[in-house]
Amino acid sequence: MSLALTARPGFSMLSRVLAAALGGYAVASAVAVLLAxxxxxxxxxxxxxxxxxxxxxxVVAxxxxFSPVSLARVWGVLLATVALLVLVSWVCARAGTGG
Structure with a gap:
């Protein structure tokens, strides 16, 4: 991200709200699928x-x-977590593991 975009408080807040709503939903959905x-x-x-x-x-996501870490780190951790959970779910589905 360019410095001009991250310096705007409105953009930062909007991005954190989207990370909380959409990123949190994605992580929660991936956890639900994996555990199921x-x-x-x-x-x-x-x-x-x-x-x-x-x-x-x-809720945790x-x-x-909104924690005081960089916006790039928030999005990076959320996206990496979703990718990892989806990959593990896919591997488990291919292997036929589960209850």
């Missing part, structure tokens, strides 16, 4: 547990998006 795929319990219980944990993850 890998927990060694009945399918319905695994899905329910994944959804319940996704609420916790969403949203709070962290």
């Amino acid at each position: 795929a890998v927990l060694p319990v009945a399918r319905a219980e695994a899905v329910l547990a994944g959804i319940q944990w996704s609420f916790v993850v969403y 949203a709070i962290w998006a």
